[in-house]
Amino acid sequence: MIRRPAHAREQLTAALRRQGRLPxxxxxxxxxxxxxxxxxxxxxxxxxxxxxxxxxxxxxILARRQPIQRLVVRDNTDPALRAKLALVLEARQFAIDSLHLKAGESFTTFSPLDRDTLVLVVSAAYRDRLARKTWWFPVVGRFPYKGFFDFAEAARTAGQLRAEGFDVVVGPSSAFSTLGWFNDPLVSTTVKADSVTLVNTVLHELLHTTFFAKGQVSFNESFATFVGGRGAEHFFRARGDSALLSRARDDWHDDRLLGAFWERTANEIDSVFAARRDSARDARIAARDTVYARARVRLVDSVGPQLRTYPAGWVRRVPLDNAVLMSRRVYAERLDRFDSVYAAAGGDIRLAIQRVIAMHRDSVASARR
Incomplete structure (x- = not known):
């Protein structure tokens, strides 16, 4: 599930005025x-x-905000939209009460858009090594992707990166988080998702609002994938909706299954590159293409039959290269690690979230000593 980012906030200061020393x-x-x-x-x-x-x-987007609560009770609101908006409010309250996430005023408003795609996200990777192209943004640090509201600019950037020899992937995103800098509204592109995906998205983005480790995108996104996936299960269980609970479980099953596939493939590609560290670039690329060919067979023959929510034929169509591999791993890196904390917490999702945050902060503090 791709969800991702806007990196802008107004910079305001009143320091000189507070000093009162200048005319x-x-x-x-x-x-x-x-x-x-x-x-x-x-x-x-x-x-x-x-x-x-x-x-x-x-x-x-902010200028078009309308209070969701008002839209839910308004007579002329489309019934399908009303149901989705009510679900968002319910998921938001669940995040606050049951998961202890910080929501602020996020997802209390709705912004209709005049297009089907919110942003296009461009990711790139070096072809002869497992390393991502990154972009630096003020305050939040480096990110291995870049979101474009200007779709023509996204296409130009992707074309330029391919010309420079990168593997490139471009995909749409229906939602993003400003990491608590603004009160993120729900947008019409997000509302189009099915109920399980919608709840997953709300929980995913509110985790970002609650905790975000600067410069550690894979950890942040994978942690949010875990919270969205497992959190959706708890939400529909508490709601007594067995059908959507089953779908949420299937989603998380597929997230973990594919996460393990991407992990294994990345390890194999990394080993090939390590063994050919002194080889020519073309030889390194040819060697990794052989690994991807084997990975395709594994994806089609072994992984595909176990997937529960992906459309038939997806395993044959999805591209396999360094950009796709690394962009997928951003959202699915070591999901088993988060699940092990969840299991140790006795299946208590709120406690698991607290423990993951505490463990991460401890590891950062230890690294600084």
Missing amino acids: WRLLRRLTGAGTVLAALALGLTPMGCYLSRAAYEEAR
Whole structure:
């Protein structure tokens, strides 16, 4: 499940004003000069243009917000939309009460969009080694993907990366989190999902709002995958909905099964690259392509028959290269590790979340000593 990111927030400061030491005329001049310089930076640098577009699109989304509670009780709300919005409010409250996630005002509003796709996400990887192309963003650090509201720019970026010799994958995202910087609304592209996916998405994104380890995207996304998957099971069990509980279990089963497939394939590719560290680039790529051919057979013959929620033929159609492998692993890295904490917690999802966060913080503190 791909969900992902916007990296823009207004930078406001009142430090000079609080000091009270500068005449207002001078302060206005300094502020004006800063504004001009910031505008020039935003307009003249690629990152500035990217952030400006992200900020503009975020502003449009926020401007269209309508309170979900009001839409649920309004007579002229489409019945199908009303049911989905009510489900979101229920899932949000479950996240707060049962999982102790921090929701703020996220998912209390709804923003209709005028398009079917929220953002296009571009990911890239080096072809001759298991390493991702990353992009640096102010404050939040490096990310192995980049979300584009400008779809033409996404296509240009993907084309440029392929020309530079990268494996590239481009895919749509129906939701994203601003990591608690804004009160994220529910958008119409997210509402189109089935009920299990919708609940999973709400829990996934609220985990990001609750805890986000800077610069550790795979951990963050895989942790959120676990919370969304296992959390959806608990939600529908508490709701007494056996049919959707079964679907949530099937979703998590497939997440873990494919996570193990991507993990094994990554280890095999990494071993091939390690064994051919001094080989020419073309030889390294040819060797990894042989591994991917074997992985395809395993995916079709062994993994495919066990999948419960994927459409027939998916295992034959999904591309296999470094970009696909690493982008998939971002959301499914060592899911068994999170499940082991869950099992040790006696199947208590709230306690498992607390323990994972505590263990991560302890490991970071130990690394700093």
